[in-house]
Amino acid sequence: MAPNIGLYTISATLILDNEGERLYAKYYRESESHQYQTLSQQLQFEKNLFSKINKLHQDIILYDNHLITYKQTNDIILITVAPLNENESLVYSLTNNLNEALNILLDSTFDKITVLEKYDLVSLCVDECIDDGIILEIDPAILVSRVTNPPTASNVSNDLNIHIDLSERGLFNALSFASKKLGEKLQQGL
Template sequence: MPGPLSLFAVNAVLILSTDDHSRIFAKYYSPPHPPAGAAPNATDYPGANPYPTVKEQKAFEKGLIEKTNKQTSDIILYDNRVVVFKMENDVMLYVVGSSEENEVLLYNVVLALRDALGILFKGGTDKRSIVENYDLVALAIDEIIDDGIILETDPVMIASRVSRAPAPDVPNMKNIDLSEQGLLNAWEFGKRRLAEGLRQGL
Protein backbone atom coordinates (compact mmCIF):
# COMPACT_ATOMS: atom_id res chain seq x y z
CA MET A 1 0.00 0.00 0.00
CA PRO A 2 1.47 3.40 -0.97
CA GLY A 3 2.77 5.59 1.84
CA PRO A 4 1.60 9.12 2.52
CA LEU A 5 2.03 11.56 -0.35
CA SER A 6 4.70 14.17 0.18
CA LEU A 7 5.76 17.38 -1.52
CA PHE A 8 9.33 16.26 -0.85
CA ALA A 9 9.54 14.04 -3.93
CA VAL A 10 13.29 14.04 -4.55
CA ASN A 11 15.82 12.42 -2.19
CA ALA A 12 18.88 13.21 -4.29
CA VAL A 13 20.25 14.53 -7.58
CA LEU A 14 23.53 12.97 -8.66
CA ILE A 15 25.91 13.44 -11.57
CA LEU A 16 28.46 10.63 -11.71
CA SER A 17 31.30 9.91 -14.12
CA THR A 18 30.83 6.77 -16.23
CA ASP A 19 34.62 6.52 -16.75
CA ASP A 20 35.94 6.24 -13.21
CA HIS A 21 32.57 6.12 -11.36
CA SER A 22 33.54 9.26 -9.40
CA ARG A 23 31.10 11.81 -8.02
CA ILE A 24 30.94 15.02 -10.06
CA PHE A 25 27.91 16.56 -8.34
CA ALA A 26 25.75 15.24 -5.51
CA LYS A 27 22.97 16.89 -3.57
CA TYR A 28 20.89 15.01 -1.02
CA TYR A 29 17.69 16.53 0.28
CA SER A 30 15.84 16.49 3.57
CA PRO A 31 12.78 18.51 4.48
CA PRO A 32 13.80 21.49 6.63
CA HIS A 33 11.42 20.34 9.39
CA PRO A 34 10.85 16.64 10.17
CA PRO A 35 7.23 15.74 10.95
CA ALA A 36 6.04 15.93 14.55
CA GLY A 37 6.97 12.82 16.48
CA ALA A 38 9.89 11.82 14.22
CA ALA A 39 13.06 10.76 16.03
CA PRO A 40 15.92 13.32 15.84
CA ASN A 41 17.96 11.35 13.26
CA ALA A 42 15.10 9.47 11.61
CA THR A 43 15.34 8.70 7.89
CA ASP A 44 12.06 6.83 7.46
CA TYR A 45 9.55 9.68 6.96
CA PRO A 46 8.53 10.94 3.50
CA GLY A 47 11.28 13.00 1.89
CA ALA A 48 13.93 12.22 4.50
CA ASN A 49 17.51 11.87 3.31
CA PRO A 50 18.15 8.11 3.52
CA TYR A 51 21.95 8.57 3.38
CA PRO A 52 22.92 11.14 6.02
CA THR A 53 26.69 10.47 6.00
CA VAL A 54 29.16 10.88 3.14
CA LYS A 55 30.27 7.26 3.62
CA GLU A 56 26.69 6.00 3.10
CA GLN A 57 26.25 8.33 0.11
CA LYS A 58 29.44 7.14 -1.59
CA ALA A 59 28.48 3.48 -1.02
CA PHE A 60 25.03 4.13 -2.53
CA GLU A 61 26.54 5.98 -5.52
CA LYS A 62 29.15 3.27 -6.20
CA GLY A 63 26.51 0.54 -6.21
CA LEU A 64 24.15 2.68 -8.28
CA ILE A 65 26.57 3.38 -11.12
CA GLU A 66 27.63 -0.27 -11.24
CA LYS A 67 23.97 -1.27 -11.48
CA THR A 68 23.00 1.31 -14.11
CA ASN A 69 26.12 1.35 -16.30
CA LYS A 70 24.85 -1.48 -18.50
CA GLN A 71 21.11 -0.87 -18.12
CA THR A 72 18.91 -0.28 -21.12
CA SER A 73 15.93 1.15 -19.23
CA ASP A 74 15.95 4.62 -17.60
CA ILE A 75 14.10 3.66 -14.40
CA ILE A 76 15.12 1.14 -11.75
CA LEU A 77 14.34 0.27 -8.16
CA TYR A 78 17.63 0.28 -6.26
CA ASP A 79 18.14 0.05 -2.49
CA ASN A 80 14.38 0.48 -2.10
CA ARG A 81 14.51 3.80 -4.01
CA VAL A 82 13.06 4.71 -7.39
CA VAL A 83 15.98 5.94 -9.50
CA VAL A 84 15.57 7.56 -12.92
CA PHE A 85 18.65 8.31 -14.98
CA LYS A 86 19.97 9.54 -18.31
CA MET A 87 23.42 9.07 -19.81
CA GLU A 88 25.06 12.03 -21.51
CA ASN A 89 28.49 11.40 -23.06
CA ASP A 90 30.74 10.45 -20.10
CA VAL A 91 28.32 11.33 -17.28
CA MET A 92 25.18 9.82 -15.80
CA LEU A 93 22.43 12.08 -14.42
CA TYR A 94 20.33 10.58 -11.61
CA VAL A 95 17.22 11.64 -9.74
CA VAL A 96 16.41 9.53 -6.68
CA GLY A 97 13.04 9.31 -4.91
CA SER A 98 11.35 7.06 -2.37
CA SER A 99 9.96 3.67 -3.43
CA GLU A 100 6.41 5.12 -3.41
CA GLU A 101 7.29 8.11 -5.57
CA ASN A 102 5.73 8.67 -9.00
CA GLU A 103 8.27 7.54 -11.62
CA VAL A 104 6.83 9.83 -14.31
CA LEU A 105 7.26 12.86 -12.03
CA LEU A 106 10.90 11.95 -11.30
CA TYR A 107 11.52 11.19 -14.97
CA ASN A 108 10.33 14.68 -15.90
CA VAL A 109 12.90 16.07 -13.44
CA VAL A 110 15.82 14.16 -14.96
CA LEU A 111 14.69 15.19 -18.47
CA ALA A 112 14.44 18.83 -17.34
CA LEU A 113 17.97 18.66 -15.94
CA ARG A 114 19.36 16.98 -19.06
CA ASP A 115 17.65 19.43 -21.43
CA ALA A 116 18.51 22.53 -19.37
CA LEU A 117 22.20 21.50 -19.31
CA GLY A 118 21.96 20.77 -23.05
CA ILE A 119 20.75 24.37 -23.63
CA LEU A 120 23.38 25.87 -21.30
CA PHE A 121 26.24 23.83 -22.83
CA LYS A 122 24.85 23.94 -26.40
CA GLY A 123 24.47 20.17 -26.48
CA GLY A 124 27.93 19.38 -25.12
CA THR A 125 27.03 18.03 -21.68
CA ASP A 126 30.08 16.14 -20.45
CA LYS A 127 32.28 15.87 -17.38
CA ARG A 128 34.57 18.69 -18.46
CA SER A 129 31.79 21.20 -19.21
CA ILE A 130 30.07 20.35 -15.91
CA VAL A 131 33.27 20.78 -13.88
CA GLU A 132 34.17 24.04 -15.67
CA ASN A 133 30.65 25.45 -15.21
CA TYR A 134 29.87 23.95 -11.82
CA ASP A 135 28.12 27.13 -10.66
CA LEU A 136 25.66 26.98 -13.58
CA VAL A 137 24.94 23.31 -12.89
CA ALA A 138 24.32 24.00 -9.18
CA LEU A 139 22.05 26.97 -10.03
CA ALA A 140 20.11 24.92 -12.59
CA ILE A 141 19.50 22.15 -10.04
CA ASP A 142 18.43 24.76 -7.46
CA GLU A 143 15.93 26.13 -10.00
CA ILE A 144 14.48 22.63 -10.48
CA ILE A 145 14.43 21.41 -6.85
CA ASP A 146 14.42 23.07 -3.45
CA ASP A 147 14.59 20.96 -0.27
CA GLY A 148 13.42 18.00 -2.36
CA ILE A 149 10.36 19.85 -3.70
CA ILE A 150 10.08 20.01 -7.50
CA LEU A 151 9.70 23.66 -8.53
CA GLU A 152 10.22 23.74 -12.30
CA THR A 153 10.55 21.23 -15.14
CA ASP A 154 10.63 23.56 -18.16
CA PRO A 155 14.26 23.39 -19.38
CA VAL A 156 13.99 26.67 -21.33
CA MET A 157 12.82 28.54 -18.20
CA ILE A 158 15.53 26.91 -16.09
CA ALA A 159 18.30 27.73 -18.57
CA SER A 160 17.10 31.32 -19.04
CA ARG A 161 17.06 31.96 -15.28
CA VAL A 162 20.53 30.50 -14.84
CA SER A 163 22.18 32.19 -17.83
CA ARG A 164 20.67 35.66 -17.55
CA ALA A 165 23.13 38.35 -18.62
CA PRO A 166 24.79 40.17 -15.74
CA ALA A 167 23.25 43.50 -14.77
CA PRO A 168 25.08 46.58 -16.03
CA ASP A 169 27.56 48.16 -13.62
CA VAL A 170 26.14 50.29 -10.83
CA PRO A 171 26.08 53.89 -12.04
CA ASN A 172 28.70 56.27 -10.74
CA MET A 173 27.56 57.73 -7.40
CA LYS A 174 28.15 61.29 -8.71
CA ASN A 175 25.43 60.76 -11.34
CA ILE A 176 22.72 59.72 -8.87
CA ASP A 177 20.04 62.34 -8.27
CA LEU A 178 19.38 62.29 -4.53
CA SER A 179 16.75 65.05 -4.59
CA GLU A 180 13.20 64.14 -3.61
CA GLN A 181 12.12 64.10 -7.27
CA GLY A 182 15.12 61.98 -8.23
CA LEU A 183 14.28 59.41 -5.53
CA LEU A 184 10.62 59.39 -6.62
CA ASN A 185 11.71 58.76 -10.21
CA ALA A 186 13.93 55.87 -9.07
CA TRP A 187 11.03 54.46 -7.04
CA GLU A 188 8.66 54.63 -10.04
CA PHE A 189 11.28 53.02 -12.29
CA GLY A 190 11.75 50.20 -9.76
CA LYS A 191 7.99 49.63 -9.52
CA ARG A 192 7.70 49.47 -13.32
CA ARG A 193 10.56 46.96 -13.57
CA LEU A 194 9.02 44.80 -10.84
CA ALA A 195 5.62 44.83 -12.57
CA GLU A 196 7.27 43.87 -15.89
CA GLY A 197 9.15 41.07 -14.16
CA LEU A 198 5.97 39.72 -12.56
CA ARG A 199 4.13 39.87 -15.89
CA GLN A 200 6.90 37.84 -17.51
CA GLY A 201 6.54 35.23 -14.78
CA LEU A 202 9.92 35.70 -13.06
Protein backbone atom coordinates in the same frame (compact mmCIF):
# COMPACT_ATOMS: atom_id res chain seq x y z
CA MET B 1 1.78 2.52 1.58
CA ALA B 2 0.00 5.79 1.54
CA PRO B 3 1.24 8.14 -1.17
CA ASN B 4 3.36 11.06 -0.18
CA ILE B 5 1.02 13.98 0.40
CA GLY B 6 3.75 16.51 1.08
CA LEU B 7 5.85 18.43 -1.40
CA TYR B 8 9.12 16.70 -0.53
CA THR B 9 9.40 14.43 -3.52
CA ILE B 10 13.03 13.86 -4.41
CA SER B 11 15.62 12.20 -2.18
CA ALA B 12 18.79 13.07 -4.09
CA THR B 13 20.19 14.44 -7.33
CA LEU B 14 23.50 13.08 -8.53
CA ILE B 15 25.82 13.66 -11.44
CA LEU B 16 28.48 10.95 -11.71
CA ASP B 17 31.28 10.60 -14.21
CA ASN B 18 32.14 7.54 -16.25
CA GLU B 19 33.96 5.92 -13.35
CA GLY B 20 31.24 6.50 -10.82
CA GLU B 21 32.99 9.44 -9.17
CA ARG B 22 30.63 12.14 -8.03
CA LEU B 23 30.70 15.48 -9.82
CA TYR B 24 27.58 16.77 -8.16
CA ALA B 25 25.78 15.13 -5.27
CA LYS B 26 22.99 16.63 -3.26
CA TYR B 27 21.02 14.53 -0.81
CA TYR B 28 17.97 16.45 0.28
CA ARG B 29 17.01 16.59 3.92
CA GLU B 30 19.94 14.42 4.94
CA SER B 31 19.05 14.42 8.60
CA GLU B 32 15.56 13.04 7.87
CA SER B 33 16.69 10.26 5.57
CA HIS B 34 17.30 6.93 7.20
CA GLN B 35 19.72 5.46 4.76
CA TYR B 36 22.12 8.07 3.52
CA GLN B 37 23.02 10.20 6.49
CA THR B 38 26.77 9.89 6.38
CA LEU B 39 29.16 10.52 3.53
CA SER B 40 30.38 6.93 3.54
CA GLN B 41 26.84 5.59 3.24
CA GLN B 42 26.22 7.93 0.35
CA LEU B 43 29.42 6.96 -1.45
CA GLN B 44 28.71 3.28 -0.97
CA PHE B 45 25.22 3.74 -2.39
CA GLU B 46 26.59 5.65 -5.40
CA LYS B 47 29.23 3.02 -6.04
CA ASN B 48 26.76 0.14 -5.98
CA LEU B 49 24.20 2.03 -7.97
CA PHE B 50 26.75 2.97 -10.59
CA SER B 51 27.73 -0.64 -11.16
CA LYS B 52 24.04 -1.43 -11.63
CA ILE B 53 23.27 1.23 -14.20
CA ASN B 54 26.48 2.11 -16.01
CA LYS B 55 26.11 1.64 -19.77
CA LEU B 56 22.68 0.08 -19.40
CA HIS B 57 20.24 2.57 -20.82
CA GLN B 58 17.23 1.41 -18.88
CA ASP B 59 16.10 4.86 -17.69
CA ILE B 60 14.44 3.55 -14.57
CA ILE B 61 15.11 0.91 -11.95
CA LEU B 62 14.26 0.11 -8.38
CA TYR B 63 17.35 -0.06 -6.24
CA ASP B 64 18.02 -0.12 -2.51
CA ASN B 65 14.42 0.71 -1.68
CA HIS B 66 14.44 3.72 -3.94
CA LEU B 67 13.11 4.60 -7.31
CA ILE B 68 16.02 5.62 -9.52
CA THR B 69 15.74 7.36 -12.86
CA TYR B 70 18.79 8.30 -14.85
CA LYS B 71 20.13 9.60 -18.14
CA GLN B 72 23.56 8.79 -19.43
CA THR B 73 25.08 11.17 -21.94
CA ASN B 74 28.70 11.15 -23.06
CA ASP B 75 30.80 10.43 -20.00
CA ILE B 76 28.34 11.45 -17.30
CA ILE B 77 25.16 10.14 -15.70
CA LEU B 78 22.46 12.35 -14.29
CA ILE B 79 20.56 10.47 -11.59
CA THR B 80 17.45 11.30 -9.62
CA VAL B 81 16.66 9.29 -6.50
CA ALA B 82 13.11 9.25 -5.17
CA PRO B 83 11.12 7.20 -2.64
CA LEU B 84 9.87 3.84 -3.80
CA ASN B 85 6.22 4.75 -4.17
CA GLU B 86 6.73 8.01 -6.03
CA ASN B 87 5.11 8.47 -9.42
CA GLU B 88 7.57 6.88 -11.87
CA SER B 89 6.59 9.00 -14.81
CA LEU B 90 6.90 12.20 -12.82
CA VAL B 91 10.38 11.43 -11.57
CA TYR B 92 11.55 10.35 -14.99
CA SER B 93 10.17 13.50 -16.60
CA LEU B 94 12.07 15.52 -14.08
CA THR B 95 15.33 13.75 -14.89
CA ASN B 96 14.72 14.06 -18.58
CA ASN B 97 13.85 17.75 -18.44
CA LEU B 98 16.72 18.61 -16.16
CA ASN B 99 18.97 16.81 -18.58
CA GLU B 100 17.57 18.83 -21.46
CA ALA B 101 17.95 22.10 -19.60
CA LEU B 102 21.57 21.35 -18.74
CA ASN B 103 22.19 20.43 -22.34
CA ILE B 104 20.94 23.79 -23.51
CA LEU B 105 22.88 25.67 -20.86
CA LEU B 106 26.11 23.88 -21.71
CA ASP B 107 25.71 24.46 -25.46
CA SER B 108 24.89 20.81 -26.16
CA THR B 109 28.19 19.61 -24.79
CA PHE B 110 26.98 17.87 -21.66
CA ASP B 111 30.16 16.13 -20.66
CA LYS B 112 32.47 15.94 -17.69
CA ILE B 113 34.89 18.71 -18.61
CA THR B 114 32.13 21.16 -19.47
CA VAL B 115 30.25 20.39 -16.29
CA LEU B 116 33.33 21.17 -14.25
CA GLU B 117 34.14 24.29 -16.24
CA LYS B 118 30.64 25.69 -15.99
CA TYR B 119 29.86 24.38 -12.57
CA ASP B 120 28.07 27.62 -11.69
CA LEU B 121 25.48 27.03 -14.41
CA VAL B 122 25.02 23.40 -13.39
CA SER B 123 24.51 24.10 -9.72
CA LEU B 124 22.17 27.02 -10.35
CA CYS B 125 20.13 24.97 -12.78
CA VAL B 126 19.69 22.07 -10.35
CA ASP B 127 18.78 24.53 -7.62
CA GLU B 128 16.13 26.14 -9.80
CA CYS B 129 14.74 22.67 -10.52
CA ILE B 130 14.74 21.10 -7.08
CA ASP B 131 14.96 22.95 -3.79
CA ASP B 132 15.41 20.81 -0.71
CA GLY B 133 13.62 17.89 -2.38
CA ILE B 134 10.70 20.01 -3.56
CA ILE B 135 10.20 20.14 -7.30
CA LEU B 136 10.41 23.82 -8.10
CA GLU B 137 10.10 23.80 -11.86
CA ILE B 138 9.92 21.04 -14.42
CA ASP B 139 9.77 22.78 -17.77
CA PRO B 140 13.24 22.84 -19.38
CA ALA B 141 12.70 26.18 -21.17
CA ILE B 142 11.73 27.91 -17.95
CA LEU B 143 14.59 26.26 -16.11
CA VAL B 144 17.05 27.66 -18.63
CA SER B 145 15.47 31.09 -18.44
CA ARG B 146 16.07 31.19 -14.70
CA VAL B 147 19.80 30.58 -14.80
CA THR B 148 21.99 33.64 -15.19
CA ASN B 149 25.01 33.57 -17.43
CA PRO B 150 28.29 34.38 -15.77
CA PRO B 151 29.41 38.00 -15.97
CA THR B 152 30.62 38.39 -19.53
CA ALA B 153 33.99 39.98 -18.79
CA SER B 154 35.96 41.32 -15.91
CA ASN B 155 35.08 44.66 -14.41
CA VAL B 156 37.93 46.48 -16.00
CA SER B 157 36.87 45.90 -19.55
CA ASN B 158 33.27 46.68 -18.61
CA ASP B 159 34.37 50.01 -17.26
CA LEU B 160 36.29 50.90 -20.35
CA ASN B 161 33.39 49.73 -22.44
CA ILE B 162 35.63 48.01 -24.93
CA HIS B 163 34.16 44.71 -25.76
CA ILE B 164 35.61 42.56 -28.48
CA ASP B 165 34.13 39.13 -28.73
CA LEU B 166 36.77 36.79 -30.00
CA SER B 167 34.82 33.58 -29.61
CA GLU B 168 33.72 31.55 -32.60
CA ARG B 169 30.28 33.02 -32.45
CA GLY B 170 31.67 36.54 -32.29
CA LEU B 171 33.77 36.00 -35.39
CA PHE B 172 30.81 34.47 -37.12
CA ASN B 173 28.69 37.48 -36.27
CA ALA B 174 31.39 39.80 -37.58
CA LEU B 175 31.59 37.80 -40.78
CA SER B 176 27.85 37.86 -41.37
CA PHE B 177 27.79 41.58 -40.61
CA ALA B 178 30.54 42.15 -43.13
CA SER B 179 28.88 40.09 -45.84
CA LYS B 180 25.61 41.91 -45.27
CA LYS B 181 27.30 45.27 -45.61
CA LEU B 182 29.14 44.08 -48.65
CA GLY B 183 25.90 42.93 -50.20
CA GLU B 184 24.31 46.28 -49.56
CA LYS B 185 27.21 48.12 -51.05
CA LEU B 186 27.16 45.94 -54.12
CA GLN B 187 23.43 46.48 -54.54
CA GLN B 188 23.88 50.21 -54.24
CA GLY B 189 26.64 50.05 -56.80
CA LEU B 190 24.48 48.21 -59.30
